Amino acid sequence: MRSRDQSPVNRPPAGADHVGMESRGWYPSRRIVPALIGLVLLVGVGSVYPLTEVSAGPLSAKNTGSCSGSADWRITVLRESRKLAVKLTITGAPPKSSWTIFMDDNGSGFYAGSRTANRKGRVRAEDLTPDRPGPDRIVAAASDRASGEICTGRVTI
Numbered sequence: 001m002r003s004r005d006q007s008p009v010n011r012p013p014a015g016a017d018h019v020g021m022e023s024r025g026w027y028p029s030r031r032i033v034p035a036l037i038g039l040v041l042l043v044g045v046g047s048v049y050p051l052t053e054v055s056a057g058p059l060s061a062k063n064t065g066s067c068s069g070s071a072d073w074r075i076t077v078l079r080e081s082r083k084l085a086v087k088l089t090i091t092g093a094p095p096k097s098s099w100t101i102f103m104d105d106n107g108s109g110f111y112a113g114s115r116t117a118n119r120k121g122r123v124r125a126e127d128l129t130p131d132r133p134g135p136d137r138i139v140a141a142a143s144d145r146a147s148g149e150i151c152t153g154r155v156t157i
Helices: 032-048
Strands: 060-066 072-080 083-091 098-105 109-118 123-130 137-146 151-155
Touching: 060 151, 072 137, 072 151, 083 098, 083 137, 098 123, 109 123, 123 137
Parallel strands: none
Antiparallel strands: 060 072, 072 083, 083 123, 098 109, 098 137, 137 151
């Protein structure tokens, strides 16, 4: 027997287990069946344990430092499903002092606002920014409008 391109066709010997399968047009290979089983298992496991996007790097980062006067600052960053939750806390500020605050992620500003220190001298500002590919360098700057005290903090996550 010859194929369409006139090359010889090897037929299975009579009485072989796979006789008749060639007439149905499907002839399983010894390599394809294990590959299909592996694929089915992979898809099955993937549906039970769905693949999730995993961000490279740590889940959180923080940094602390001193401002130009008597206050101190702390920046905390937490990864939350493709976003970064950024919190700036200033302690030791004069009670009821007014602060102007800016925050950016890799040079792209995401927060600008003003906050007033509570009676304990604490100022807090927080916001979300997209978790960009690669390291995120968060910079926060705050200034006390009355005294001119400046706080500048950086953290990379």
